[in-house]
Amino acid sequence: MAMWGGRFSEPSDDDLRALQDSIDFDRRLYRQDIQGSIAYAKAIAAAGVITADEADTIINGLQQVLEEFANETFELKPGDEDIHTAVERRLTELVGPVGGKLHTGRSRNDQVATDFRLWVIDAIGGVDMLLDQLQRALVEQATAHLDTLLPGYTHLQPAQPITLAHWLMSFFWMLSRDRERLAEAKQRTSVSPLGSGALAGTPLDIDREALAHDLGFASYSQNSLDGVSDRDFVAETLFALALMGTHLSRLAEDIIIYSNPLFGYISLNDRYSTGSSLMPQKRNADPMELARGKAGRLIGHLTGLLTVLKGLPSTYNKDLQEDKEALFDAVDTVEKLLPVVIAVIRTLNVRPEKMRAALDEDMLATDLADYLVHRGMPFRQAHHVAGQAVALASSEGVKLSKLSLDQLRGLSELFAEDVTQVFDFAASVARRNAPGGPAPSAVRQQIEQARTWLAGR
Ligand code: ARG
Numbered sequence: 001m002a003m004w005g006g007r008f009s010e011p012s013d014d015d016l017r018a019l020q021d022s023i024d025f026d027r028r029l030y031r032q033d034i035q036g037s038i039a040y041a042k043a044i045a046a047a048g049v050i051t052a053d054e055a056d057t058i059i060n061g062l063q064q065v066l067e068e069f070a071n072e073t074f075e076l077k078p079g080d081e082d083i084h085t086a087v088e089r090r091l092t093e094l095v096g097p098v099g100g101k102l103h104t105g106r107s108r109n110d111q112v113a114t115d116f117r118l119w120v121i122d123a124i125g126g127v128d129m130l131l132d133q134l135q136r137a138l139v140e141q142a143t144a145h146l147d148t149l150l151p152g153y154t155h156l157q158p159a160q161p162i163t164l165a166h167w168l169m170s171f172f173w174m175l176s177r178d179r180e181r182l183a184e185a186k187q188r189t190s191v192s193p194l195g196s197g198a199l200a201g202t203p204l205d206i207d208r209e210a211l212a213h214d215l216g217f218a219s220y221s222q223n224s225l226d227g228v229s230d231r232d233f234v235a236e237t238l239f240a241l242a243l244m245g246t247h248l249s250r251l252a253e254d255i256i257i258y259s260n261p262l263f264g265y266i267s268l269n270d271r272y273s274t275g276s277s278l279m280p281q282k283r284n285a286d287p288m289e290l291a292r293g294k295a296g297r298l299i300g301h302l303t304g305l306l307t308v309l310k311g312l313p314s315t316y317n318k319d320l321q322e323d324k325e326a327l328f329d330a331v332d333t334v335e336k337l338l339p340v341v342i343a344v345i346r347t348l349n350v351r352p353e354k355m356r357a358a359l360d361e362d363m364l365a366t367d368l369a370d371y372l373v374h375r376g377m378p379f380r381q382a383h384h385v386a387g388q389a390v391a392l393a394s395s396e397g398v399k400l401s402k403l404s405l406d407q408l409r410g411l412s413e414l415f416a417e418d419v420t421q422v423f424d425f426a427a428s429v430a431r432r433n434a435p436g437g438p439a440p441s442a443v444r445q446q447i448e449q450a451r452t453w454l455a456g457r
Pocket of ligand 1: 022082108109112316320321
């Protein structure tokens, strides 16, 4: 019999039950549900709704239920619609009718919002720890590759030389923002809806603030209608995870490209590469393709939830039950993905000679323009002259550095013997040493900043 069966003369249809029962997925909230109920039992005892003895009996019973879940001896029964009904049903079996007093003044609407918030706060903590490890792996690789030259790209066309360290660190900062976003989402999740009732609050003299603090929340909700229906915390967490997944998908795409034999800059460790069942030579970067693909899944969950929330009438509606599978799956996905991405970064095989070989002197055309600028030419003109030099070298079929001084002086009188020093990739990188630039000296500072950022978390 459902806990709300009083006004019905017939039990629910089986197909309806199959559609609406959420126990299959919300049983993973058992710990939070019991934690919330223990705190609630104390709060209604303090309010004089139940006696201290009754509260003790209820709390002992709840602890037994918790053990049954933890030992996997908890038995589901027909009628256990969701985790809240299942726990209360079992509690009443264990302690008798006094168990039925626990729900006084409470609704599953404020209960589920409370449980889920507690779960999300925990989950964010877990994801954050993994992101910390990934950031540290990036810093470690970057430290080892401060001087490893790499072609930098815009539009996926060779642009200017950079270093592998600088490229690695670019992802560090994306992840730092992801972690900040998750921390902010966690703050806004840390609001207790308990005491909002079904929608219209509770007549019981509950100390909502004490109840909130007992559960580890920073504060309690100020409006019961909003309290039971606010799912911003789910949307925000899904967004933070979706954007984080988007960042990982970009890292993944770079790695996929760089590990293609045409580039050959890096390869994945054997333990993180896969082969083909048909083509013996294949070495695929499957984990990175999965990282790229999982971003789609994470974005899908965010879009799905926003679509559920859009235009929903005030307060609780059953549509809101859709919030859980989306977030559970997003967190599970990220928790499966991150350890592999961390390992891929830690074990990355780097081929500095391949990166070096891919550096083309055309990528120093900007440096050639800068050379003229130093000798007084306005940048716009210098850009044009350097472009003419590139065109001339190309039409002569030679490298930029093989143009004779006479040929260069034909383009501008400002060219002199010392123009040869432009054609040095390492020097080109070292010159771009303003903070945030790729010069090893600047990246060393950047890594210092990164370590300070990590220490401040
Ligand atoms: N299983 C429900 C959920 O996840 C719990 C709240 C049910 N409330 C209700 N009024 N039916 O949202």
